[in-house]
Each structure stands twice: as structure tokens, then as C-alpha cells.
Amino acid sequence: MNDTYAEWDTIETINAIKEALELFHEVHLIEANEEAFEKFRTLKPDIVFNVSEGFNGISREAQIPAMLDLLGIPYTGSDPLTLTTCLDKSRTKEILSYYGIPNARFITVESHDDIINFSLTFPVIIKPVAEGSSKGIFNSSLVNNIEELQTRLDELLDTYKQPLLIEEFLPGREFTVAIMGNGKEVEVLPIVEINYASLPENLLPIYSYEAKWIADTPDNPLDIFSCPARLDDVLKSKIEKTALDTYKILRCRDWARIDIRLDKDSTPNVIEVNPLPGVLPNPEDNSCYPKAARAAGLSYNEMINKVLYHAAKRHNLI
Numbered sequence: 001m002n003d004t005y006a007e008w009d010t011i012e013t014i015n016a017i018k019e020a021l022e023l024f025h026e027v028h029l030i031e032a033n034e035e036a037f038e039k040f041r042t043l044k045p046d047i048v049f050n051v052s053e054g055f056n057g058i059s060r061e062a063q064i065p066a067m068l069d070l071l072g073i074p075y076t077g078s079d080p081l082t083l084t085t086c087l088d089k090s091r092t093k094e095i096l097s098y099y100g101i102p103n104a105r106f107i108t109v110e111s112h113d114d115i116i117n118f119s120l121t122f123p124v125i126i127k128p129v130a131e132g133s134s135k136g137i138f139n140s141s142l143v144n145n146i147e148e149l150q151t152r153l154d155e156l157l158d159t160y161k162q163p164l165l166i167e168e169f170l171p172g173r174e175f176t177v178a179i180m181g182n183g184k185e186v187e188v189l190p191i192v193e194i195n196y197a198s199l200p201e202n203l204l205p206i207y208s209y210e211a212k213w214i215a216d217t218p219d220n221p222l223d224i225f226s227c228p229a230r231l232d233d234v235l236k237s238k239i240e241k242t243a244l245d246t247y248k249i250l251r252c253r254d255w256a257r258i259d260i261r262l263d264k265d266s267t268p269n270v271i272e273v274n275p276l277p278g279v280l281p282n283p284e285d286n287s288c289y290p291k292a293a294r295a296a297g298l299s300y301n302e303m304i305n306k307v308l309y310h311a312a313k314r315h316n317l318i
Helices: 011-021 036-043 060-071 080-087 089-098 146-160 209-215 233-249 288-295 300-314
Strands: 106-109 124-128 164-168 174-180 192-194 255-262 268-274
Touching: 011 300, 036 060, 060 080, 080 089, 080 268, 089 106, 089 164, 089 233, 089 268, 124 146, 146 164, 174 233, 174 288, 174 300, 192 288, 233 255, 233 268, 255 288, 288 300
Parallel strands: none
Antiparallel strands: 106 164, 124 164, 174 192, 174 255, 255 268
């Protein structure tokens, strides 16, 4: 199962973003490759709407923002440090743990030697430390004993050639929280819940590659998302606070999406942080940030231009 390019945006998404921005601005597309630096230097754009996932290495999402910082060109979204930190799941969890933000107990491993004295409680989830878009998270990533863990560890180390994160499985409900803005203008959009009880019987209750990219298709989308999530006021407030605190601690800018799952005591735990959220334009597609924006009363075009507004204001362009 090849998930190499799962993080990259489709041409449909790129064109939808372009068309949204063209409502008010002149827009140029620049491919995020080694030629981008000279193109930026020649074009000298007022601001860049960054959706670049990059390629190669754990700092790949920071490649274009780092170029833009060097050239002094403003851009949307978080800076290279935040983008790189959030892509490294173990570093993210270490920082959140330092600040007291709940997240599942975990270890980072690079070989079988690292699980000789394994102390986490099964079941656990094992996944690459620096991938997104459910890359490296398969049905088989939820393991119930040391034998399964050893087998999966070999497979993932061989395929992804990077450290692996092993964390205790959180049995509660799962949510994703879209956040937009900076400072006093930061806002939490309506919370999305992922209802795993509605998954096909052959899929386990995690947002795996199989669930996200195989079972969920444009012709037959999975009906597992609800927005706004049905929550009592106390739990809603806890989830929003956990997400906002995470956003601020990791110094996210303009927009981000925080994935949260409840533990056995119904405490919101941060699973992952995505400061470069996916934005599939078709409402029939299960893209959580646009789904939350629509629930907040924003069209796709309004959502894109509002992110740009927050970035432009942060850069004192307006």
C-alpha cells in the first residue's frame, strides 16, 4: 500500500484556493521545488498563501517558509520552527507534556532494543514519528500484544526509515478542532466529531490510511463526521480550551487543526497538531477544516480569504 504522496494537495484543491484568492487579488502559482527560490525573488509577491507540504526530510513542511523568511516575503500560516515541530509527533508530545497538556503515554523507538522493557499498556498505536495525512497509520497499527508490536515495528522501520511513535490507545470519542486567527482575534470553529462506530466492520476505530483514503471515496464518502459535534457545555469548553492552549503553546499562526481524543476518564487528549490543514473544496469530501468553516457560516472562498486576512494583518499589510 503506497502512501508516498498522501499529504500533497490535488490540482483541484490548488485551483480552488487560487480561484478564491483571485476574487480580490492577482494570483501566481509557484511549485514548491528547488526552483521556487528564484521565482519568489523575481516575482516579489506581497504575500504567499502557503500550502506547501514539501518533500524529503522531517523539516519538509518548513522548506518554503524558510525560503520566504530569507527573502523577507510575508506568508500565511506558521513559521518553519512550528511546522517542523508539529510534524515531529514525539517533539510535539514532549512540549505539550511539559506544559501539562494531556496526551497519551508514549515512547519513541528506533529498533527492537527500545522495546525490551516495554512499559506501556496494550492496546497501543504505532506510527512513523514524522508523517501526516494518516501516512503509516494502518489497520494493523493498533496492536494488542508484544508479538504484534514487534512485527509492525519491523514493517514500519523498513518502509519509513525514521523513528516510530508508540502510544497507548485512547478509547474515547475523537474530535478535530479547527482554529483560525491570532491574538485576540483567534477563534475556535465548530468542533467536528469522528464517529468510528459507523466505519465498515473490517476497519478498527482509528483514522487509518484505509479509512481516510480507501474506504472514503468521492463516489461513496464515509458518513462518520458530524459538525457541530453533539457535546454538553462542560466537555465542549474543555475540548476548546485544550485545543486553544495547544495552538498558543506551539505558536501556531493564522490557522491550524488540532486532533483530540478522550481517554477513559473523558479527559481531552491531544493526538496531533496540523498547522497546515487540508482544505478539499468539494463539500461532499470529508475535509474537516472546510467542514468546520461551513458550520461557522463561511463559504470555501470566505474561509480561504479569512486566513489570508489574518496573515496580512499579522504582517501589518492591512
